Amino acid sequence: xxxxxxxxxxxxxxxxxxxxxxxxxKMIYILQACGVPFEEKYNFHFYGPYSEELSLRxxxxxxxxxxxxxxxxxxxYFQYHYQITEQGTQFLKQFxxxxxxxxxxxxxxxxxxxxxxxxxxxxxxxxxxxxEEVEKKVxxxxxxxxxxxxxxxxxxxxxxTLKQ
Numbered sequence: 001x002x003x004x005x006x007x008x009x010x011x012x013x014x015x016x017x018x019x020x021x022x023x024x025x026k027m028i029y030i031l032q033a034c035g036v037p038f039e040e041k042y043n044f045h046f047y048g049p050y051s052e053e054l055s056l057r058x059x060x061x062x063x064x065x066x067x068x069x070x071x072x073x074x075x076x077y078f079q080y081h082y083q084i085t086e087q088g089t090q091f092l093k094q095f096x097x098x099x100x101x102x103x104x105x106x107x108x109x110x111x112x113x114x115x116x117x118x119x120x121x122x123x124x125x126x127x128x129x130x131x132e133e134v135e136k137k138v139x140x141x142x143x144x145x146x147x148x149x150x151x152x153x154x155x156x157x158x159x160x161t162l163k164q
Contacts, residue, residue: 002095004039008057009066010097011038012084015106019081021055022047026117027109028054033124034162036102044141048122058082066091105162112158119147120155131156 011028018024029049032038040051061067066088070081084092109117122142126134135152 004053005057005061005066006092006095006097007038007099008054008061009084009088009092010099011106012067012082013089013092014103015110017081017083018110019079020114021080023114023117024058024082025050025054026114026121027106029121030109030117030124030162031102031105033121033127034105034159036100036105037098042125044125048118048142049125061088108158108162115145116151116155118142119145119151120158123152123155124159 008028011031012018015027018027026048028038028040029042029051032040032042040053040057042049042051044050058067058069062069066085068083068085072079072081112120119138119142122138123134126137129137138147138152
């Protein structure tokens, strides 16, 4: 049980802070799709791949005091900020986490917008389809996002870089 929790804490020890629940979901999904051994199960949801397991693990880690969730009120919504606590860092030091070095990939993702990560995650969700079909499928399931050819090009390049 704690193995998957420590993997999430290890992720936070690498990235520092993640702003946004959607961004957090997409970052973990993309890393998992690119070979990082996170084990959360994902289903397709409103904003692309979503894991109830990940949401529950984050909630449990917050309740244990290992991850801090800060809720910031914006004009018409709440934005959430997540980071590992000192208590979480100390706890993590007691466990051997068998994870590859994914720090460069995680930092690449951290610097991207949630909207762009939603595109990348959705493309990876349909990775078994041919490239042209992936783009058609994304346009079909996310018509309001109106992703441009340049955004698709950038997303394909990022996926290629992440998988290396």
